[in-house]
Amino acid sequence: GQQVMQIPQYQHVQEGEDFTTYCNSSTTLSNIQWYKQRPGGHPVFLIQLVKSGEVKKQKRLTFQFGEAKKNSSLHITATQTTDVGTYFCAGAGANNLFFGTGTRLTVIP
């Protein structure tokens, strides 16, 4: 079955440092979504990428979809304490989402 892996599993950064999480799928994806889950919270949609090589930015967040549409990354510039949480990529099927394993980000003030 489809597997979506993310690395690293955990990341601790000092506030102000950058952060990157990488997402790799065992199969080619039609599109990929990114979600953020705060501690004790529920997943919240961040963005969807559809095109090969696509790059999208949301303020300090930069999302990239690989040329082969099998990998993706999320980069946060100058992290803030409000960035804490687990970041999940999710391969979007016709009627479902296959979530990646997630990267838990801790930001040390």
Place this chain on the structure above:
Amino acid sequence: EPEVTQTPSHQVTQMGQEVILRCVPISNHLYFYWYRQILGQKVEFLVSFYNNEISEKSEIFDDQFSVERPDGSNFTLKIRSTKLEDSAMYFCASSDAGVEQFFGPGTRLTVL
């Protein structure tokens, strides 16, 4: 801002008992989903529902699970005979065009 709601927030049950988890999706959404998340793990797809029928289900969604949309607002997940390994957070989600999914706050199910 419209949001997905779920009840109860926490359900404790004995192994073998039936539970019904309830969700009220965003009113104009047409696609509904259930996911579960075992503590500290990833979010796992269970089932999707559209036009009053199941669109897709995962291997987890076996004969012990069922979903229903009993009226125009509620969307329920029933587990007939709960097992210890069913303990997890269950999230309901809805979407309008099948792109962005809006998740509810979840129901934490504890099976003793």
